[in-house]
Amino acid sequence: MQSDRPHNTARVLARQRRRGTVYVLVLGVTALLIVFGVCGAMLARSVAERNRLVDDQAGAALLAQSYLELIHTRIDGSSTWRSVHTNDTWSTPLEALAGGRVSYKLADPLDNALNDDATDPVRLYTRATVGGAVRVYSIELTSYDGLTLEPVPATLRRESNE
Numbered sequence: 001m002q003s004d005r006p007h008n009t010a011r012v013l014a015r016q017r018r019r020g021t022v023y024v025l026v027l028g029v030t031a032l033l034i035v036f037g038v039c040g041a042m043l044a045r046s047v048a049e050r051n052r053l054v055d056d057q058a059g060a061a062l063l064a065q066s067y068l069e070l071i072h073t074r075i076d077g078s079s080t081w082r083s084v085h086t087n088d089t090w091s092t093p094l095e096a097l098a099g100g101r102v103s104y105k106l107a108d109p110l111d112n113a114l115n116d117d118a119t120d121p122v123r124l125y126t127r128a129t130v131g132g133a134v135r136v137y138s139i140e141l142t143s144y145d146g147l148t149l150e151p152v153p154a155t156l157r158r159e160s161n162e
Contacts, residue, residue, distance in 0.1 A: 056131035059100060061158070063128035064135040067102045068156075071124060072141065075106070076149045082115045090127065100130040109140070118146035125159065 075081040088107040096102045104126045108114050114122065121142040128135050140155035 053132065056133035057135070059130040060128045060133040060135040061137075063096055063100045063102055063130060064126045064137040067096070067104065067126040067128060068124060068137050068139060071104045071126060072139070072149065072151070075124075079147075081106075082118065085114055087112050087114045093127075093129075096128070100128055102126060102128045119143050121152065122149070123155075 075085075078084075085106045088105060090105045091103045093101040093103040104124065106114060107123045107125065108116075108120050109123055110120050111117075114120075119142070121140055123138050123140050125136060125138040136159040138155075138157060138159050140152040141149040142152050143149050
């Protein structure tokens with residue numbers, strides 16, 4: 001019987017070592033799963049932030065272009081627009097739909113004076129901000145008869161992505 005004892009002790013020690021190995025293996029797999037989970041959550045957050053920024057940029061671009069058309073229509077229907085606007089000065093920003101803010105300015109590219117000649121061209125700028133995205137668009141307008149403002153072909157441009 002004494003000869004069975006060392007053999008049983010060795011068997012017990014081997015079993016305990018295997019249990020320790022399985023325990024370490026389970027801890028390692030659990031640690032890997034936690035790392036993968038954290039990385040996945042960080043990736044999802046990054047993708048969501050990027051998508052929000054892309055949406056803000058598209059919204060700001062659309063808002064700037066729409067406001068450009070709106071202001072063009074407003075000043076084209078006014079006979080006093082040259083005297084009531086200051087050259088190259090942004091208007092007070094207005095709240096727009098979807099939480100955006102818009103403003104505009106008029107600039108005389110020839111002599112920096114809006115009210116001196118009714119036939120001088122004018123560049124209309126609009127700036128739209130949605131979230132963290134800012135878009136500035138402009139178009140050159142001219143009046144051949146001193147009354148109506150016509151867009152000069154091929155002068156619409158995106159000025160900046162501030």
